Amino acid sequence: MNHGSPDFQFLGLWFNAANLLMITVASLIVFLIAVFATRRLAMKPTGMQNFLEWVLDFVKGIINSTMDWRDGGRFHVLGLTLIMYIFVSNMLGLPFALVVNEKLWWKSPTADPMITLTLAVMILGLTHYYGVKLRGPKAYGGTFFSPMKFLFPLKIIEEFANTLTLGLRLYGNIYAGELLLSLLAAGLAHQGALGLIAAAPLTLVWQAFSIFVGTIQAYIFTMLTMVYMSHKVSSDH
Amino acid sequence: MLLSSLVLGTAAEGVxxxxxxxMFxxxxxxxxxxxxxxxFAWGPxxxxxxxxxEHIANEINAAEESRLEAKKLLEEQRNLLKEARNEAQSLIENARKQGDIQREEIIATARGEAERLKEAAKVEIEQQKEKAVGAIREQVAHLSVLIASKVIEKNLSAEDQDKLINDYIKEAGELQ
Incomplete structure (x- = not known):
C-alpha cells in the first residue's frame, strides 16, 4: 500500500524512476496506437481509423463547445494528444501494480501529483502564451481587469487556483482509485480465504468504476484545457 | 516541507x-x-x-450538376417527342387531305369519262338509227318499185293508173 518510490538523484535533480518508466510507457502506447491506426489511411475508413476519427471528432466537439473553431482549430492536436495520453495513463495502473523491493514500479503516471501539475502548468502556460499571441499584449493584460478593476487580485488568484485544481483533480481521482485497488488486492485479499472471496467482487467493481473515472477525468482535463484556453483567446469573453 | 509532502502525497516517510x-x-x-x-498520426x-x-463536396456538386443536366436532357427529349408527335399528326393529316383530293379527282375523271362514253354511244346509236332508217327507206323504195312493177305488169286500168300515180305523188310529197 504505502510503498516507496525508486528515487535517484541526477544532475542535482531528483527523479522517480517509476515515473520515468510509466511516462515513457504511456507515451509509447499512445504513439503506437495512433501510428498503427493511421498507417493505412483510406477515404473509406475502416477499423482503427474509424476509432481515431471518432476521437478526432470528439475533441473537435469539445473545442467547438468552448470557442470558435477559427480560434480553437490550432488546439486540436493538443487536445487530441492530451486526451489520449491522459486516458492511457489513467488506464495503466488499473490492471496491476508492480512492486519490486518495496518500491512501486508500475502505476499510472497520473497518480503522481508532480506529473499532473506539470501538465496543468504547461496548459496554463500555453493559455497565457496564446492569449498574448492571438489578442496582443494589451488585450491580454486587459483581461485581468475586466469586468471590474478591483477584481485584479482575484484574477491572479484564479490563475493559480486553476492550475492547482486542474492538476490535483486528475491526481486525486487516479491516486485514490489506485490506492483503494491496492488496499483491496494487497490488503483484503491477503486476510485469509474469506478476505479473498470478499475482495474479488469488490476489486472487479472498483476497477470498472476506475475505468469510468479515468475516462471522465481525461475528458474533464481536456475540456477544462479548452475552457481556460477560450478565456484567454476568445475576444467575446 | 511536511505540508508539501502531505499535500503532494508522493512522499513516503522521510522523503x-x-x-x-x-516534471522536466x-x-x-x-x-x-x-x-x-x-x-505521424494527427497530420495525416x-x-x-x-x-x-473535399471529395464529398465535389461529389455533391457533381451529383447536382448531373441532376440538372438530366433534367435538361429530359426536357429536351420531351420537347423532341412532342415535336415528333406533332409532325406525325400533320403528316397524317396531309396524307388524308391529299387522299381526299385524289379521290375527288379520280371520281371526277371517271365521271367525265363515263359521260363522254355515254355521249359517244348516244351519237353512235343515233347514227346507226339514221343509217338503219335510210337502209329501210331504200329497201321500202326498192320494194315499192318492185311491187309497182309487178302491179303494173298486171292489168292496169286508166283510172287505176291515175290513182296510183296520184298516190305516189302524194306519198312522195308527204315524205319529203
Missing part, C-alpha cells in the same frame, strides 16, 4: 525532496509526443479528413 526531474521529463516527453503524433489523419470533405 524531503520534490521530484523536479520528473514529463514536459519534454509530452512535447516530443505531441510533435511526433502531429507528424486530418489530411485524409479534409480530403474526404
Amino acid at each position: 524531503t525532496h520534490i521530484n523536479y526531474g520528473d 521529463f514529463q514536459l519534454i516527453v509530452f512535447i516530443v509526443l505531441l510533435a511526433l503524433l502531429k507528424k 489523419l486530418m489530411g485524409i479528413l479534409k480530403q474526404r470533405e
Whole structure:
C-alpha cells in the first residue's frame, strides 16, 4: 500500500524512476496506437481509423463547445494528444501494480501529483502564451481587469487556483482509485480465504468504476484545457 | 516541507525532496509526443479528413450538376417527342387531305369519262338509227318499185293508173 518510490538523484535533480518508466510507457502506447491506426489511411475508413476519427471528432466537439473553431482549430492536436495520453495513463495502473523491493514500479503516471501539475502548468502556460499571441499584449493584460478593476487580485488568484485544481483533480481521482485497488488486492485479499472471496467482487467493481473515472477525468482535463484556453483567446469573453 | 509532502502525497516517510526531474521529463516527453503524433498520426489523419470533405463536396456538386443536366436532357427529349408527335399528326393529316383530293379527282375523271362514253354511244346509236332508217327507206323504195312493177305488169286500168300515180305523188310529197 504505502510503498516507496525508486528515487535517484541526477544532475542535482531528483527523479522517480517509476515515473520515468510509466511516462515513457504511456507515451509509447499512445504513439503506437495512433501510428498503427493511421498507417493505412483510406477515404473509406475502416477499423482503427474509424476509432481515431471518432476521437478526432470528439475533441473537435469539445473545442467547438468552448470557442470558435477559427480560434480553437490550432488546439486540436493538443487536445487530441492530451486526451489520449491522459486516458492511457489513467488506464495503466488499473490492471496491476508492480512492486519490486518495496518500491512501486508500475502505476499510472497520473497518480503522481508532480506529473499532473506539470501538465496543468504547461496548459496554463500555453493559455497565457496564446492569449498574448492571438489578442496582443494589451488585450491580454486587459483581461485581468475586466469586468471590474478591483477584481485584479482575484484574477491572479484564479490563475493559480486553476492550475492547482486542474492538476490535483486528475491526481486525486487516479491516486485514490489506485490506492483503494491496492488496499483491496494487497490488503483484503491477503486476510485469509474469506478476505479473498470478499475482495474479488469488490476489486472487479472498483476497477470498472476506475475505468469510468479515468475516462471522465481525461475528458474533464481536456475540456477544462479548452475552457481556460477560450478565456484567454476568445475576444467575446 | 511536511505540508508539501502531505499535500503532494508522493512522499513516503522521510522523503524531503520534490521530484523536479520528473516534471522536466514529463514536459519534454509530452512535447516530443505531441510533435511526433502531429507528424505521424494527427497530420495525416486530418489530411485524409479534409480530403474526404473535399471529395464529398465535389461529389455533391457533381451529383447536382448531373441532376440538372438530366433534367435538361429530359426536357429536351420531351420537347423532341412532342415535336415528333406533332409532325406525325400533320403528316397524317396531309396524307388524308391529299387522299381526299385524289379521290375527288379520280371520281371526277371517271365521271367525265363515263359521260363522254355515254355521249359517244348516244351519237353512235343515233347514227346507226339514221343509217338503219335510210337502209329501210331504200329497201321500202326498192320494194315499192318492185311491187309497182309487178302491179303494173298486171292489168292496169286508166283510172287505176291515175290513182296510183296520184298516190305516189302524194306519198312522195308527204315524205319529203
